[in-house]
Amino acid sequence: MGHAIEVVDLTKQFNGLTAVDHIDLQVHEGEIFGFLGPNGAGKTTTIRMLTGVIKPTGGTARIFGYDIQKEPLRAKQLMGISPEMANAYVDLSAWQNLIFVGELYGVGKQQRERTAEQMLRHFDLYERRHQKVKSFSRGMMQRVIVAMSLMSLPRMLFLDEPTSGLDVESSRTIHNLVRRFSREGKTVFLTTHNIEEANQLCDRVAIINKGEIAAIDTPERLKRTIRGSQSVEVSFDRYVDIENELGLAGIQRIERRGDKLRLYTEVPGKVACELADYAKKAGLDIVTINTLGPSLEDVFLELTREAERK
Numbered sequence: 001m002g003h004a005i006e007v008v009d010l011t012k013q014f015n016g017l018t019a020v021d022h023i024d025l026q027v028h029e030g031e032i033f034g035f036l037g038p039n040g041a042g043k044t045t046t047i048r049m050l051t052g053v054i055k056p057t058g059g060t061a062r063i064f065g066y067d068i069q070k071e072p073l074r075a076k077q078l079m080g081i082s083p084e085m086a087n088a089y090v091d092l093s094a095w096q097n098l099i100f101v102g103e104l105y106g107v108g109k110q111q112r113e114r115t116a117e118q119m120l121r122h123f124d125l126y127e128r129r130h131q132k133v134k135s136f137s138r139g140m141m142q143r144v145i146v147a148m149s150l151m152s153l154p155r156m157l158f159l160d161e162p163t164s165g166l167d168v169e170s171s172r173t174i175h176n177l178v179r180r181f182s183r184e185g186k187t188v189f190l191t192t193h194n195i196e197e198a199n200q201l202c203d204r205v206a207i208i209n210k211g212e213i214a215a216i217d218t219p220e221r222l223k224r225t226i227r228g229s230q231s232v233e234v235s236f237d238r239y240v241d242i243e244n245e246l247g248l249a250g251i252q253r254i255e256r257r258g259d260k261l262r263l264y265t266e267v268p269g270k271v272a273c274e275l276a277d278y279a280k281k282a283g284l285d286i287v288t289i290n291t292l293g294p295s296l297e298d299v300f301l302e303l304t305r306e307a308e309r310k
């Protein structure tokens with residue numbers, strides 16, 4: 001099977017600022033590929049080059065073998081795009097927006113109506129399909145935009161921060177759509193700054209920072225690349241100044257996360273037992289306790305810290 005996306009040495013400079021710095025990557029057909037990085041990392045710039053919106057300063061990108069610069073029409077026919085902070089036509093209804101996009105792509109009447117109905121049902125918007133989009137919440141609007149990107153029946157989808165700032169329900173329906181699309185053997189390239197989204201959704205993840213790719217792998221293999229970041233997460237029934245009270249051996253550092261404490265250690269089992277002893281002696285109740293392997297966030301922090309040191 002060929003590559004859905006093949007990027008070689010892709011670079012973009014804006015007046016001396018290198019937004020994307022000589023990146024290479026391949027995305028396999030049928031894969032959900034995540035482009036994970038903080039704000040300003042170069043995610044949108046990359047997606048805009050891959051979809052032929054802006055020209056690279058250097059390097060090449062191929063979509064199913066078609067060079068996006070040399071054969072832009074062929075490449076673009078295969079893709080659906082949901083740009084960052086896109087808008088639907090606010091004076092049209094959800095239905096009209098979808099049908100309009102279908103017409104734009106030359107999809108036949110029956111097919112576009114069938115797809116529009118499917119999409120609206122999937123996104124829980126069918127009952128409201130005749131309302132103008134301007135009355136929609138941000139989450140509903142975003143669902144319409146993702147639905148629009150599918151009207152041309154593309155072979156691959158580009159989604160730029162599809163769930164950024166959305167409510168849980170809207171994010172969930174978008175994630176489900178992405179999974180369903182992928183199960184049909186189609187390819188998804190999505191950007192996110194949400195580590196948990198990348199972890200939950202993506203087959204492989206590229207971590208991008210300051211225009212450079214720091215790592216590309218499956219979420220689980222990325223987690224295995226860092227040692228020593230096992231931890232125990234615990235919450236007590238009341239506030240404990242644990243940093244000072246607890247004299248536990250084998251703890252590398254302690255972080256507070258909301259009402260939970262995370263204790264990083266190489267011996268999580270031992271620390272969990274010691275925490276139980278401590279709670280008993282101090283008359284505390286343990287509300288939750290979990291031992292955790294390294295998270296994608298740990299990998300992300302490690303890689304971005306490494307880049308800072310360079």
Ligand SMILES: Nc1ncnc2c1ncn2[C@@H]1O[C@H](COP(=O)(O)OP(=O)(O)O)[C@@H](O)[C@H]1O
Nearest residue numbers: 014017019037038039040041042043044045046
């Ligand atoms: N049209 C542009 N002109 C000048 N600088 C830009 C332009 N687009 C993006 N940049 C800069 O390129 C860098 C990467 O931006 P972007 O790709 O939007 O990052 P991300 O999507 O990861 O948040 C940022 O420093 C941004 O300010």
Ligand SMILES: [Mg+2]
Nearest residue numbers: 043044045084
């Ligand atoms: Mg962006």
